Amino acid sequence: MATYDMVKRSGALTPTSVCALLNADPQRLTDFVEYDPAYAIKFTILRLRRSGSPGDGDIFDAQQYAPFLDVEIDVTN
C-alpha cells in the first residue's frame, strides 16, 4: 500500500508517460485508472493486431512490461 501511494504520488505513471514508454500512439490508450482498493494502476492500449492472429507475438499481452523496469520513481515527495 505504501509503495502504491508512493508511485501514485510521484506522478511517474500517467497516460502520457506510459504511452511514451511503450512507444504507443496516445490515441490508442482507452483506459487509465488509479485503483485504490487494489493498490494498482491499470491502463489499456488497443492492440495493433488481433490476439492470436497471424504475426501476433503476444496473445495475452503479458510480455509488454520490460520498459517499465527502468522507470525511476521519485520517493522524496
Next chain:
Amino acid sequence: MILGDAGGAAAAVELGARRVTHATAPQVWRTNHYISDALAAGMGIFMASLRTICPNGHLGFAPLKPESFHIAGATRPDFIAADSGSDDIGPVPLGNDTCASPKAWQEHDLELMLLAARKLGVPMIIGSAGDAGTNSRVDMYVQMIRDIAARHRLAPFRLGWFYSEVDKELVRAKIRGGSPITGLDARDDLTEAELDATSRIVAMAGVHPFVKLLKEGCDVIIGGRSSDSAIFAAAALFKGYPQGQSYYLGKVLECASICAEPYGAKETVMGEITADHVEVTAMAPFQRCTVASVAGHAMYERSNPFHEFVAGGMLDMTHCHYEQVADKTTRVTGMEFVPAQDCAHGWPIWPRRSDPRTQAPTRSPSTSSFAKWRPTIWSSGRAR
C-alpha cells in the same frame, strides 16, 4: 422435450435433451416442469441468501484442488458451477473445433463436481464446455457426464445442454438485412469477405439459455460457449436475486481462487448472494478473500476495473464498496447492472466505444452510461 435413456450407457440418467440456440429468435417452451419466478416466490422458494461454489476458473486446463473443494461441499452450497472456457487458449480451438485441455483432467473435475452435486442434490452448471464451447465439445461433456453417472450408478437426474455455434448463412442474412454484426471496441463491423473466410462461428451465451434450462428443472447443465459471469449469474437470477448482485456474483466467482490471496489457482471459493450484497469466501485453508484480492480481481480480463460487458448489458462496478467482514470473507456492495439499451429483434446490441483513433483520451469526468462511452480516465475507484 426429449426424454429417454442414454443409449444403454447410463440407464440411470434421465435425459432432458434441450437444444438452446441462443443466437436465434427466442423460443418459448412450455413443459410441466416450468416454474415461473413469480410462482416460485409465491411458493416461498426465494431464499434470503444463496451460496454457489466454484472450484476451477478453467475446468480441464489444470485439475481442481480436492481439499478446498471438499471443504466447500461440506458447507452444503446451493449450486456448484465452473467455466470450462478461456481466452487464454487463443482462437485456434474455436476454429478447429478442438480442446486445449487433456481429457483426463476434464473428467477429473467433472467427476468430482457431479458426485458432489448429486450427493447434495443441487444443480451443477458448466459453461463453455471443452475450452471452445463448440457443439462437439458440448456433446463430448454430455457423454462424459453420462459415463461418470453410469460408472457410479447415480440415481436418475435431469441433464440439459445447449449449443453456441451459429450458422454462417444466418449471419450473412443479418448483414444483408441491414443488421450489422457490430465490432467491439474500435474493431470494424463484420464483412461478408471475412465471413467467407471464417471456418466456424461460436457465439457467446448470456444467462438466458442457462435460466431456461434451470426452469426446465435440470440438475446438470452443460453449456456451449458462454460469458464467464453468466454461468453463475443465471442461477442467482433464476432464484430471484437482483441483476447487479447476480452478475457481480458471477464476475467474482468465475476464476475461482484468483480472487483470493496468497496466489494459488484451482482452489474453491464460495460466493453468497443476498438482495443487497455479495460475500466471497476462500475455501482453501491457506487463502483469504481480502479487499485487495477481491477488488484486484475486478481489474482482470477487462479494459478497466469498473465495467464488465456481457450479452444483454453491463455490470457497473464503479461504485462498489469492499469490506472485510470475516477473516476469509470480503463483502461487496454498490454494484449495478445496466441493461443494453438497444435490443432490436431480441438481439442485444453491445455498446460501442468511440473510436480512440479519432478521439483523444480525456481527463474530463466520464459516466458509465453507454451513450457516453468513451476513453476513460479514473482515479481512486470512481469517476472524477
